[in-house]
Amino acid sequence: MADQYLGFDLSTQQLKGIIVKSDLKLLHEAKVDFDADFSKYGIEKGVLTNPAEGEVFAPVAMWLEAIDLVLHRLKEQGADFSKIRGISGAGMQHGTVFWSQDAETLLGGLDGGKTLLEQLDGGAKGEKKGAFSHPFSPNWQDASTQKQCDKFDVALKDPESLAEATGSKAHHRFSGPQILRFHQKYPEAYKVTSRISLVSSFLASIFLGKVAPIDIGDVCGANLWDIKNGQWHEDLLALAAGDEGVEDLKSKLGSVPQDGGLSFGTVSPYFVQRYDFSSETQIIAFTGDNPSTILALPLRSSDAIVSLGTSTTFLMSTPQYKPDPAYHFFNHPTTPGLYMFMLCYKNGGLAREHIRDAINSQSSPTSSTSWDLFNQVATSTPVLGQADPKTDPARLGLFFPRPEIVPNVKAGTWRYLYSNHTLAAVAKPDAKSWPIPSADARAILESQFLSLRLRSQALVEKQGALPAQPRRIYLVGGGAVNPAIADLAGQVLGGADGVYKLDIGGNACALGAAYKAAWGTGRQRNETFEDFLEKSWLEEGFVERICDGYREGVWERYGDVLRGFEELEGRVIRESGEGGSGVENAGGKVEG
Template sequence: MPCVLGLDSSTQSLSAILLDLDAREAIADYSVDFDERLGAKYGVENGVLPNDDPQVKHSPPQMWLEALDLLLGDLKSQGVNLSQVVAVAGSGQQHGSVYLNPRGVTLLGQLDPHLGLADQLDGCFSRETSPIWMDASTWRECQEMTEALGGPKAVAELTGSCCFERFTGTQIRRFWKSETDDYDRTARIHLVSSFMASVLAGAEAPLDPGDGAGMNLMDIRTKAWSPAAIEACAPRLRSKLPPIAPADTVVGPIAPYFVEKYGFSPDCKACVWSGDNPNSLVGVGLVSSGKICLSLGTSDTYFGYMPEAQVDPAGEGHCFGSPTGAYMSLICFKNGSLARERVRDAYGMDWPAFSAALRATPVGNGGRLMLPYFDTEIVPNVLEPKVWRFGLDEADGPANCRAVVEAQQLSMRIHSRWMGVDSTTIYATGGASANREILEVMANVHNAEVYQFPVGNSAALGAALRAAHAWYKGNGDEQPWEQIVSGYAEPVAASRLAPDPASAAVYNELIPVYNACEDHALRGGPDPAPLQEAFRAK
């Protein structure tokens, strides 16, 4: 019974999914919560160390090591037979970085099964804490790297994204500037993904193009380190970075530490890890063109498969490598459930009443539009919160309910055009995906079939599926990705919502009107009122 293990080292927990490849089912799903099990020892809140500067967000890498021991120990004590695991791969929170001194690099290959990982690697970090994706302290470094590389568009064209505070390159630059001596004694700078993969392999692991693209240091098209970006980041950096390798690379057999301590087979393959976003792409089955996923959560996230590298000319979206060897897009809209809840609460509604309001109002809302920037927005870039209404009476609760939902979907369609991909199927996840009326708007705006997708830990599942792909390939039996994900990453078939052709046509007419409203509000464009009147007259 060959099994594969997928791990997900996220901000707040370390999770595992074990798949039985013969039965094609998950036989174990387990998680270690950092606060619950290790919070008192490491002083973290939601997996993050408190800091007087609210922009600084770091976590202790030793906590991740101890969590790995706890998780594998718990699985073993629960009777999970880890000797049946033929391959293990993982997902690391994207952008987070780990800094090893020369002793740390050496000790990876000398792990003692009679001691814990955290204790053995104590004193092996040139930087005791790891900046993670939530960190926003590198605005100045973003400006410096952007200027050195020729401006935002040049950075995005080279690396797949503009410089962002959370991206690893600017974090490295800040470390070099503020803690030069510690930077100088750094032998290796890993991402969370390549660090955890190195521990499992007992040897230095490469990182893959999916996670490498979240650094602003990799050439997005060649999938190799960019000399220009590295020079703009910090001196002597290239020698401190691991190599980049395909996502199906096997680093080697799992380290003897895990064989002796937890019962893994010495033949178990330790595979390259990736970031949480590329793993989630596989975990929801997006391994070919024509499908996208819309995650409707606190923020709304639009991500999908791209066969070729496409870069957002506005610098708002991201292009990462995909575990399949192709590419993926990711666009984050900050005003997701935040905006929907603000509108719902403003009119004293619950969700059933909100849904009733959507049913009671016409498709297109009679051209009444809202720009729902209740908070600052990422896409489009809005620095000052403000809700704009065009022909929309703030006192009309039902019309405002429809306006916020239509605005979100229209904005997604407009700001995803740079991908150059026609999507015919959407997988909807997150809390709001339970609302059929919201999904109807989604289907009609995008003119695509919409399915609800039952996501637990899509990153861990994606990691397990990547391990399966690497194992089959290593045995000379490489399988197509569609076959790898089949049966594991499937939507709820009965949830299918097809677009209504008449409604889709209305939204096609409304797109330029919404675009004009956005242009007027954010860039001082012409008054969109004439376009609204023309829309109503049709």
């Protein structure tokens, strides 16, 4: 019986595919790890960089190879694709793929006897007809568009007005500023671009066999979509389109269906011939990786997801649209009237890895990627590095090996001591003031979670007798398996009901995509995604409580240093900020 659903996650370092049954239980999962499987592309952590211009980008050809490989791996595990009724997926947000004039013909005529790479890639030197007008997709870590962002931020008056209209102020990685820069840097390639996809709609296009529409949730990561009016914002399109004009850019971007569960049609014959998919398999709108992640769980009011992937993101689902230049609002990927609140940090997993590696190399000359020592050091260091909270100052740091988004500052590391409401830079860290690298392990986790707490406190509510804080914290992404990170998340952020992770295996983002495929394909008339998920959700089997969230006394100590943390960010912005005023960039507000 055909009752299985396939979900993908095309993110920075991997392509993951998972199959669930209609009861939402996991059947198969497989992944392609870009660095391990495709080192021939010269990538590191999934991307190529041009530091002179702050560019970060990924080869589209690598993703084509990854699609064939992940399907091959699923098949090796026993997946029977003829049972798949629906496919959906998620892509890292903001990245754009530029299709050539030949794209539709090539996509529509794929031969199941050959690979996607053989048929769609134009070769390293463009020696044959290919489906792309540019071989690379700008990555969300790209920081090359400050000039373009400055234009976007004033296009509707100021960053507040841009955030009000599109859900976000201008950000380097957002597709609008990226398209404007692409247009300016590669005018010839822009001219011969027939369509522009996001990473999510690129992946959908491959499975559909024609260029697929951009999704209603993911479109909000472009600074081009007028959220309230549900349409492209003409003034912002005009800015990104330049001489070619609004209509030209509109036709490149295509129309955006309002329904996130819409079927775009059936799977491309390529997948029927090559992998035995049924020709009836439906392709349901693919969304961004963060919007897809919030579909992996029935999120309640004051619940928060912390996604610990390459980026760290903090996600909530809310009926309130309260945009602010400090954070992001997106359309909810399935449910009109709901929004996704998001904070996104560039220095997530890789910044933690830097400190892990420094700690490991101090104890042993051979390189190890084990987290054991990092965890041991982080949990054995006292709260805020204060052996005696009455006499010792609190250690507060910022650790940004790459330019950061929140706050918008250049790369750097800052270590400060905070006592009596006063901050002092640690000029010469020593074994007492700040032993490096050991004290950094706890300090980076505290710093990352303090930043989340500072910026999300207006969105959480009182929990019974406890002060306003999240009800539950759900950890997802690669770092969610780490018990020390979970422990620190609870200590700093709270969580009246505890810190949880998914217990279904798989990966939340791909799982959310598979659930969306199941809902979009099989939904009853007017059945909302929330009703659909609730119907099959098994709390016991699907999530696992990792540890307590709120700990009396500890949570309050972190509250006491929030003001100092905010001041530290303000200083760093004044010293190393990128555009905008310091206050706007800092973005959090200490309450009370």
